[in-house]
Amino acid sequence: MATRQIDTNVLGSDVSFTLSGPWSAYWLFFLRVMTGWWMMHAGLTKLLEGPFSAAGYLEFATAGTVVGPVTTWIAGNAVWLPNMLIPIGEFMIGLGLIVGCLTRLASFFGAFLMVFFYFGNSGWAHGMVSGDMMGMLLFMTVGVLGAGRVLGLDQYIEKTNFVKNNRWLRYLLG
Amino acid sequence: MATQSNLTTLDKAAMWLGGGLIILAIPVMGLIVTLAGSNSALYTYEVTQNGETVTQQGLSVPSGATAVTEPLFAPNLRGTIVLIGLAIFGLYAIYKFVVAIGSGAPEATPTGEPSRTQ
Numbered sequence: 463m464a465t466r467q468i469d470t471n472v473l474g475s476d477v478s479f480t481l482s483g484p485w486s487a488y489w490l491f492f493l494r495v496m497t498g499w500w501m502m503h504a505g506l507t508k509l510l511e512g513p514f515s516a517a518g519y520l521e522f523a524t525a526g527t528v529v530g531p532v533t534t535w536i537a538g539n540a541v542w543l544p545n546m547l548i549p550i551g552e553f554m555i556g557l558g559l560i561v562g563c564l565t566r567l568a569s570f571f572g573a574f575l576m577v578f579f580y581f582g583n584s585g586w587a588h589g590m591v592s593g594d595m596m597g598m599l600l601f602m603t604v605g606v607l608g609a610g611r612v613l614g615l616d617q618y619i620e621k622t623n624f625v626k627n628n629r630w631l632r633y634l635l636g
Numbered sequence: 637m638a639t640q641s642n643l644t645t646l647d648k649a650a651m652w653l654g655g656g657l658i659i660l661a662i663p664v665m666g667l668i669v670t671l672a673g674s675n676s677a678l679y680t681y682e683v684t685q686n687g688e689t690v691t692q693q694g695l696s697v698p699s700g701a702t703a704v705t706e707p708l709f710a711p712n713l714r715g716t717i718v719l720i721g722l723a724i725f726g727l728y729a730i731y732k733f734v735v736a737i738g739s740g741a742p743e744a745t746p747t748g749e750p751s752r753t754q
Contacts, residue, residue, distance in 0.1 A: 473651060527715070528712050528715040528719050566746070574726065577719075581715055581719065584678075584695055584711065586678050586711055587677075587678055588676065589676075590661070590715075590718070591662060595662075598722075605747075606747045607747070607748040608746060629736070630737045632736075632746050632749075633732065633736050633746050634733075636748065
């Protein structure tokens with residue numbers, strides 16, 4: 463069926479609307495791949511350009527922000543962790559979204575990463591909805607809607623007996 | 637058409653609190669800040685560098701600088717409210733996952749999937 467009727471209740475109000483099935487699925491796929499490449503490119507270039515250091519950013523650029531206490535502590539005590547995890551994490555998060563594998567897990571960590579970018583950059587000169595916030599919302603959208611089930615590996619992985627016998631994995635896939 | 641929702645109290649609390657705090661801090665407080673005369677969420681100040689006065693923006697006004705415009709709500713206050721809202725969403729997601737592992741099956745279907753009770 464090309465059109466889907468949605469009847470539900472949200473925040474105490476009945477909601478009814480129709481969705482175009484093909485366009486909804488197409489747009490989820492498009493959104494997932496675009497978001498994935500954005501993050502994968504960020505990680506890939508860091509990996510290709512050589513040793514990555516987040517020390518200066520964590521210690522100075524984020525000072526005075528709401529995540530400043532955390533990032534400053536990390537800069538002084540465990541800077542190796544973001545130095546290693548940011549390039550690899552960005553690459554893996556992006557790859558996961560592009561191929562639609564472990565999509566919800568990748569989206570969760572993508573949004574988690576964007577929390578630090580959003581608050582660490584605090585680029586709010588033109589309002590608090592910055593590019594970092596939009597990126598975070600993209601990850602949350604991909605994860606909430608389980609976009610990996612559209613032309614992604616998750617649609618096949620979820621049909622395996624292993625996932626059927628361990629339904630909690632659906633919270634990582636999708 | 638009257639509809640049913642299989643959301644638990646915790647689901648509804650996450651929706652109301654998580655999204656509510658973020659909407660409060662960004663569009664609601666943002667509109668108030670704008671109507672109060674500040675076009676930016678940040679402080680705008682003038683500072684003298686090498687004998688030249690430049691205008692900059694930041695989360696606070698550094699000592700020695702002169703404030704040009706001050707938002708009605710401090711940017712970090714709004715940021716903290718957003719962070720709490722995001723933390724609620726994040727903790728909610730982790731809780732749902734942990735409960736799903738503990739019970740052997742999701743106690744509710746993940747987001748974006750049809751309810752198993754309908």
